[in-house]
Amino acid sequence: DARGPQMGVTEPLPHRILPVVGIWTRDKDYGAYLRQVERGNIVFGGAAERVSVDLDPGHAKADPARLPVQLRAVARLLPAIAQAAVIRTWSGCEGYVRDMLPVIGQSATTPGLFHAFGFCGHGFQLGPGVGDAMAELITTGHCETPLDDFSIDRFSREA
Structure with missing residues (x-):
C-alpha cells in the first residue's frame, strides 16, 4: 500500500540531542520519533495518520490538520518542542506492508x-x-x- 508519512521541522533550538529518539507503537497517536540536526532544528515524524498518495506522479502532501496530534506525541518525547515554531512540513511516497512488519x-x-x-x-x-x-x-x-x-x-x- 502506498501512503505518505508526515514529517516536520522546527526552528533552530540549542543543540543538545545527539541520538535519534523515538517510540514505536501500533497506536497511531503515540508512536513518534525525532532527531536534532547540528544547526539545532528538530526533525520529527510519526503519530499522524499517513496521507494518501497520488501514484501518478508519486506525490503526497502533508495535511496541516494532522500536525496537533503529531506534536502532542512528539512532546511526550521532548516537552520543549511544544514551545518551538514548526517551520515546515512535508510528506513523500512510501510503500507499506499490510501488517507494518518487514x-x-x-x-x-x-x-x-x-x-x-x-x-x-x-x-x-x-x-x-x-x-x-x-x-x-x-x-x-x-x-x-x-x-x-x-x-x-x-x-x-x-x-
Missing part, C-alpha cells in the same frame, strides 16, 4: 532467494541487525535470531 527470510517458493524488504519507515533502525541476520541465514542456512514472524508466507497463513 518480510525477512527465505523465499517460500524459490530456493536460493532471500527476502529483506517492507520496512515501512523503520529500516534505518533495523538495517544493521537485519544485515547480520541475513548474512548468517544466507551463509549457514539458519539464523540464531528467530525470523518466523517475518516470513513471507505469513500472508498465505492469514486466510
Whole structure:
C-alpha cells in the first residue's frame, strides 16, 4: 500500500540531542520519533495518520490538520518542542506492508532467494541487525535470531 508519512521541522533550538529518539507503537497517536540536526532544528515524524498518495506522479502532501496530534506525541518525547515554531512540513511516497512488519527470510517458493524488504519507515533502525541476520541465514542456512514472524508466507497463513 502506498501512503505518505508526515514529517516536520522546527526552528533552530540549542543543540543538545545527539541520538535519534523515538517510540514505536501500533497506536497511531503515540508512536513518534525525532532527531536534532547540528544547526539545532528538530526533525520529527510519526503519530499522524499517513496521507494518501497520488501514484501518478508519486506525490503526497502533508495535511496541516494532522500536525496537533503529531506534536502532542512528539512532546511526550521532548516537552520543549511544544514551545518551538514548526517551520515546515512535508510528506513523500512510501510503500507499506499490510501488517507494518518487514518480510525477512527465505523465499517460500524459490530456493536460493532471500527476502529483506517492507520496512515501512523503520529500516534505518533495523538495517544493521537485519544485515547480520541475513548474512548468517544466507551463509549457514539458519539464523540464531528467530525470523518466523517475518516470513513471507505469513500472508498465505492469514486466510
